[in-house]
Amino acid sequence: METLTPAxxxxxxxxxxxxxxxxxxxxxxxxxxAVTLELPxxxxxxxxxxxxxxxxxxxxxxxxxxxxxxxCAPPGRKHLRLxxxxxxxxxxxxxxxHETRAHEFAPSKTVFRVLQWAVGKHGFRLDPTLAARANLIxxxxxxxxxxxxxxxxxxxHGKHVLVVxxxxxxxxxx
Amino acid sequence: MAEAAPGPDARTLAAQMDGIAFRAGVEEGRxxxxxxxxxxxxxxVVGCDFSHTLTxxxxxxxxxxxxxARPPFVERWDAAAGRRPPSPTGAMAPPGLVDAFKxxxxxxxxxxxxxxxxxxxxxxxxxxxxxxxxxxxAWRRDRDFSFIMERLYDLASDQADxxxxxxxx
Numbered sequence: 001m002e003t004l005t006p007a008x009x010x011x012x013x014x015x016x017x018x019x020x021x022x023x024x025x026x027x028x029x030x031x032x033x034a035v036t037l038e039l040p041x042x043x044x045x046x047x048x049x050x051x052x053x054x055x056x057x058x059x060x061x062x063x064x065x066x067x068x069x070x071x072c073a074p075p076g077r078k079h080l081r082l083x084x085x086x087x088x089x090x091x092x093x094x095x096x097x098h099e100t101r102a103h104e105f106a107p108s109k110t111v112f113r114v115l116q117w118a119v120g121k122h123g124f125r126l127d128p129t130l131a132a133r134a135n136l137i138x139x140x141x142x143x144x145x146x147x148x149x150x151x152x153x154x155x156x157h158g159k160h161v162l163v164v165x166x167x168x169x170x171x172x173x174x
Numbered sequence: 175m176a177e178a179a180p181g182p183d184a185r186t187l188a189a190q191m192d193g194i195a196f197r198a199g200v201e202e203g204r205x206x207x208x209x210x211x212x213x214x215x216x217x218x219v220v221g222c223d224f225s226h227t228l229t230x231x232x233x234x235x236x237x238x239x240x241x242x243a244r245p246p247f248v249e250r251w252d253a254a255a256g257r258r259p260p261s262p263t264g265a266m267a268p269p270g271l272v273d274a275f276k277x278x279x280x281x282x283x284x285x286x287x288x289x290x291x292x293x294x295x296x297x298x299x300x301x302x303x304x305x306x307x308x309x310x311x312a313w314r315r316d317r318d319f320s321f322i323m324e325r326l327y328d329l330a331s332d333q334a335d336x337x338x339x340x341x342x343x
Binding site: 023025036078079112116129132144145146 | 223310342
């Protein structure tokens with residue numbers, strides 16, 4: 001994991017007690033690894049993060065697993081997991097049993113949330129016994145996607161559609 | 175007599191519990207620490223259904239000796255009663271949780287409970303070589319402790335989803 005410590009922010013952060021520091025992880029579009037930041041609290045933390053990351057103005061910052069991009073840092077928070085992406089929503093196409101269902105998600109949503117949708121009443125309405133065996137897997141991959149990964153990790157800039165297979169392949173330990 | 179200095183397993187766990195992912199999970203309300211008396215850690219995890227309308231809380235007791243080389247031993251726990259609750263039936267939880275919380279004995283034992291039956295859990299990982307079959311679910315020493323917490327959060331969210339579906343039926 002890369003740690004980014006912007007010089008100007010660090011000078012301020014270094015003078016402050018640790019409780020005034022906001023620590024942030026940021027996952028960029030198309031990347032699985034996170035960049036970490038330590039920034040002084042109190043000011044506009046989100047703007048400071050954007051400066052530290054040299055984010056282009058059109059890039060959005062989401063809190064992990066949330067639907068809407070942030071316009072400011074959630075109040076009172078000292079630790080944040082963020083996702084940067086150019087799109088407010090991306091399309092996920094899930095293939096299962098000769099059918100494809102699609103839904104738009106924020107790129108900050110986790111694979112687990114997509115799986116919840118895919119097995120649920122808005123997706124393929126799987127019986128709970130089958131749902132317990134379900135995983136999402138990239139086409140031609142050998143192992144299921146990590147459930148805590150955010151879907152933006154698999155969608156670099158310019159890519160707004162993710163195709164995954166819902167598999168019931170027995171990954172259980174019978 | 176002075177207390178013994180924390181060992182490397184206790185220090186590693188403490189450092190990872192002070193990491194961004196774990197602390198953010200606390201601030202987001204996904205999990206909370208009820209007790210930390212190394213190697214014992216008791217946590218409450220609050221999952222939610224897909225539409226974020228219903229939550230379900232589960233408590234777990236973890237034994238983290240040997241961390242991170244050894245994955246934690248994890249069992250469901252009732253912190254108020256101070257004991258492991260009975261395994262759920264199909265009328266109380268979805269099939270995935272019934273399987274995860276079933277009574278089973280660890281390899282080489284005829285009496286010792288094996289813990290949460292999932293590939294990331296200490297004794298389940300070696301049962302029939304499960305960890306090797308599911309590298310995406312298996313604990314590795316280069317993973318962060320929040321990986322375990324996310325797996326517990328998934329279980330609580332599965333319970334919330336199941337409860338929401340029953341309520342809507």
